[in-house]
Amino acid sequence: MTILRNVLFGIVGLFLALPLIIVAGVSVNARQSLTFPPQGFSLGWYGQIFLNMEWRNALIASLVLALSSAALAVLIALPLAWFLWRRYAPWANIFQLLGVAPFTLPPVITALGLLTFWATTGFYGQPWTAVIGHAIFFVTLPLVTISLGFSAIDRSLVEAASTLGGDDRTVFRTVVLPMISPYIVSGYAFAFVLSLNEYIVAYMTVGFTLETLPIKIFNSLRYGYTPTMAAVTILFVATAAIVFSLVARFGDLPKLLGAMTSNEP
Amino acid sequence: MRREAPQTLGDYAPLAFPAIMLIVFFVVPFGTMISVSFFKRQQGGFYTPDFVFDNYIRFLSAFFGGVLSFSLLLAIAVAATCVVLALPFTYLLIRMKRRTQVAWLVALLSILSLSEVIIGFAWSTLFSRTAGITNLFVWLGLMQQAVALTPSIGAVVTGMVYQAFPYTVLVLYPALVRLDPTLSEAARTLGASPVKAFFTVVVPALRDTILATLIMVFIFALGSYLLPQLLGRPQHWTLSVHITDQAIYQSNMPFAAAMAVFLVLVTLALVALTLLVGRQGGASK
Numbered sequence: 001m002t003i004l005r006n007v008l009f010g011i012v013g014l015f016l017a018l019p020l021i022i023v024a025g026v027s028v029n030a031r032q033s034l035t036f037p038p039q040g041f042s043l044g045w046y047g048q049i050f051l052n053m054e055w056r057n058a059l060i061a062s063l064v065l066a067l068s069s070a071a072l073a074v075l076i077a078l079p080l081a082w083f084l085w086r087r088y089a090p091w092a093n094i095f096q097l098l099g100v101a102p103f104t105l106p107p108v109i110t111a112l113g114l115l116t117f118w119a120t121t122g123f124y125g126q127p128w129t130a131v132i133g134h135a136i137f138f139v140t141l142p143l144v145t146i147s148l149g150f151s152a153i154d155r156s157l158v159e160a161a162s163t164l165g166g167d168d169r170t171v172f173r174t175v176v177l178p179m180i181s182p183y184i185v186s187g188y189a190f191a192f193v194l195s196l197n198e199y200i201v202a203y204m205t206v207g208f209t210l211e212t213l214p215i216k217i218f219n220s221l222r223y224g225y226t227p228t229m230a231a232v233t234i235l236f237v238a239t240a241a242i243v244f245s246l247v248a249r250f251g252d253l254p255k256l257l258g259a260m261t262s263n264e265p
Numbered sequence: 266m267r268r269e270a271p272q273t274l275g276d277y278a279p280l281a282f283p284a285i286m287l288i289v290f291f292v293v294p295f296g297t298m299i300s301v302s303f304f305k306r307q308q309g310g311f312y313t314p315d316f317v318f319d320n321y322i323r324f325l326s327a328f329f330g331g332v333l334s335f336s337l338l339l340a341i342a343v344a345a346t347c348v349v350l351a352l353p354f355t356y357l358l359i360r361m362k363r364r365t366q367v368a369w370l371v372a373l374l375s376i377l378s379l380s381e382v383i384i385g386f387a388w389s390t391l392f393s394r395t396a397g398i399t400n401l402f403v404w405l406g407l408m409q410q411a412v413a414l415t416p417s418i419g420a421v422v423t424g425m426v427y428q429a430f431p432y433t434v435l436v437l438y439p440a441l442v443r444l445d446p447t448l449s450e451a452a453r454t455l456g457a458s459p460v461k462a463f464f465t466v467v468v469p470a471l472r473d474t475i476l477a478t479l480i481m482v483f484i485f486a487l488g489s490y491l492l493p494q495l496l497g498r499p500q501h502w503t504l505s506v507h508i509t510d511q512a513i514y515q516s517n518m519p520f521a522a523a524m525a526v527f528l529v530l531v532t533l534a535l536v537a538l539t540l541l542v543g544r545q546g547g548a549s550k
Contacts, residue, residue, distance in 0.1 A: 004460070005357045012354055015427070016376055018398070019387035026396055037400075080283035088268040092280060098287045105532055106488030108505040109298075110291075112512055112525045116301045117294035119518070136290045197380035200490060204512065214380040221386060221495070230390070233383045240375035248367045257370060258439040 020237060027230035045231040055228055058216035061127075062196055065212060069134030070142075070191035074184060076135060077142035082172070085150035096143065103140035110137050111204040118205055130206040134195045141194065142187025145256060149183030150176075186247045186256055193240050302522035312519050320523035329507070329524070336503040337531075339493075340486040343425045344433075344479050347486075350426075351433035352475065355441050356467060358434070370435075377431035385495030388424045389415055392496070420496040425489050433482050440474040473542050480539045484532055504528055 030040025049055045080095055102110045114133045118124040153176065161171045199214040207215055213236070217229050247253060271277050305315035323329070358369055376384075391398050392414035402408040414420055448470055452462035468475070490505035502510075504524060512521035 008354060008357065012350065012430075016372065016430070019384075019391045019427070022391045022396060022398075023387045026390060076283045076286050079279040083279045083283075086268060087276065088270045095280070095284055095287055098291055099283075102291060104484070104536065106484065106505055106528055108488065108490055108508050109525050109529055109532075110294075112508060112521060113294035113298040114290070115512060116297045116518060116522060117290075120297055120301075132286075132290050136286070139287075193378045197378050197383070199380050199382050200509070204509065207513075214382045217380075217386060218382045218491070221382075229386055233387060236379065236383060237375055240378045241371060244371045244374045248371055253367050253370055254363075254438075254442070257435055258442055 020234070023230045023233050027227060027234050029227055029230075032227060045227040046235070048228045049231055049235065052228065054211075055213075055216065055232070058211050058213045061210050062212040062214075065130055065134060065202070065210075066192045066195040069131045069138065069195050070188050072131060072135035073139045073191045074142045074146075074188050076139050077146050077187065078184065081143060081146040081150055082176075084147065085153075086168070096147075099139050099143045102137050107137070107200050108204075111201045114201065115204045125206055125209040127206055127210045130202050130210060130212075133201045133205050134191075134198060137198070137201050138191040138194055141190040142184065145183045145187035145190065146180060148256065149180035153179050182251045183256075186251050189243050189247050193243050196239065197236060298522045299526055301518055302526045304519045304522075306517055306519050320520045321527075323520060324523050324527060332502065332504055332507055333527075335501075336487060336505075339421070339425070339501075339503060340483045340489075342422060343429055343486040343489075344482040346422070346426050347429045347433040347482050348437075348475060348479050351430060351437055351478075352468070352471075353463065355434050355437040356463065359438070359441055370438075373431035373434055376427070377435065379428075381428065381489065381491035382495075384424060384428050385492050388420065388427065388492075389495055392420050415496050416498045416501070418497060418501055421493050421501050424492040424496045425486055428489065428492065429482050429486050432485050433478060436478050436481050437474070440471065440478075444470065476542050477539045480535050480542070484535055487528070487532065 025038045027045055028041050028043065029038040029045075030042040049059055077099065080099065083089075084092060084096060110133075114129070114136075115124070118126075118129050123129055158171055158175055161175045162168075166174065197214060198212075199218065202210070202212050203215050203218075211219070213232055217232060220226055220229055244253070247256070300314075301312065302320055303316050303318070304312040305317050305319070306312050358366060361369075390396055394411050394413040397411065397414065399408055399411040399414065403411050444467070448466050449459075449462045452466040453459065457465065487503075488505060489503060490509055493501045493503050493506055505528070508521050508524045508528070511517045511524065
């Protein structure tokens with residue numbers, strides 16, 4: 001069994017790593033051509049992400065979009081998850097279903113829905129519409145993690161706090177919030193990383209007015225190859241790996257993943 | 266503290282913001298899309314409110330019938346490959362040390378979150394003539410000269426399996442974690458080899474989970490829109506690609522919307538099927 005396991009894990013590991021190894025090699029190529037093994041060594045293409053104005057603008061656009069849309073997603077998910085935990089109102093579950101739906105359907109549907117909506121209302125192309133689009137598209141992630149946080153709370157603790165005279169607001173601030181804050185942070189982290197990488201919703205709603213990094217890579221691909229794309233790719237994988245490692249370091253990753261999918265149909 | 270039914274209007278207050286956001290920016294856009302699918306297209310990229318079935322009739326033509334069946338077959342191939350690979354992988358993964366397990370989960374999550382653009386770019390590099398894997402084969406003496414492996418249907422399937430594999434593992438993970446470990450232990454005690462125990466005890470016990478996972482990965486693969494463009498030829502375009510193409514480049518929103526509505530119907534039918542499978546699985550236990 002051990003040999004079998006090592007063979008399977010070796011093959012899967014190689015399959016997952018190989019494209020990234022090649023791209024990492026290309027990203028440190030000294031010459032501006034697509035060759036592997038790399039000829040010479042240069043970190044110049046990483047510098048280009050920050051020095052070249054177009055790439056830097058795309059990086060800033062992606063970061064602002066991801067930071068703000070993840071925050072908005074948490075602002076939508078937190079009160080909803082709290083309400084569903086605190087109140088008995090079966091019909092309110094429809095909102096949970098709505099929160100999970102955009103993530104369950106093929107992304108092109110959410111993207112096209114938002115495109116027709118913004119075109120009809122006349123806001124098509126405004127940069128802030130992408131923030132709302134991403135927040136709605138990724139609200140599933142904080143909603144699922146925060147709901148998991150609430151379900152882990154021992155209700156007798158909260159009962160004790162309210163018997164001692166705490167109203168809903170006080171109990172939430174002093175007892176509930178400290179217990180669910182790790183789940184809020186990981187929900188934010190998941191939404192942030194996925195928003196950073198998201199392409200189609202951003203492309204179909206603000207693609208011509210706001211160029212995020214994935215859009216910039218795709219547009220550049222049409223006109224040929226630049227090694228900066230490879231550098232951005234490695235930067236993105238590294239960012240995702242760091243964020244998820246931090247979530248694993250300060251939270252219970254297997255537990256988060258044990259619930260992440262069980263809520264989905 | 267028990268859950269209490271909301272008494273006053275104030276009790277509903279926390280629900281207000283999430284409800285407004287989800288209704289205004291998800292339900293209304295969805296409704297807009299459905300109504301646009303019945304609109305009439307004007308020359309020059311505009312459309313006027315109407316109630317016509319032209320867009321649906323056009324979609325059901327032979328060409329798009331071919332696109333639809335190609336999309337479905339591609340998604341089936343990807344889903345089947347992923348589940349066949351991911352099932353033994355996940356089964357073995359949850360038996361590993363916690364640290365190793367977490368490291369694999371971080372790697373899988375990182376790849377899952379990668380944009381399709383990046384996955385497409387990475388694989389097109391790996392399949393290219395100048396920097397690709399065939400250079401390695403030449404160096405090893407297995408091939409005469411480097412060749413380009415893309416665009417091809419094989420490249421599309423490989424890229425999509427790469428994209429969907431982490432998703433498959435993460436869908437299977439909770440189900441396998443909750444699987445009673447005594448099941449395979451009993452089989453082992455009775456003398457079955459680990460491989461035999463896996464195929465005769467674990468796989469049948471997970472039949473419903475496997476079916477539900479297949480459907481979920483199928484829906485996930487159906488959403489792929491960039492990999493067929495980056496790694497395949499125009500005849501490898503899926504329904505998602507055609508929807509984007511019609512909406513953005515052909516400026517035919519009503520037709521794009523009609524195709525999207527059709528895609529929603531297919532997806533919802535599959536979600537319903539997943540729920541049905543899950544319910545039957547729950548009832549028989």
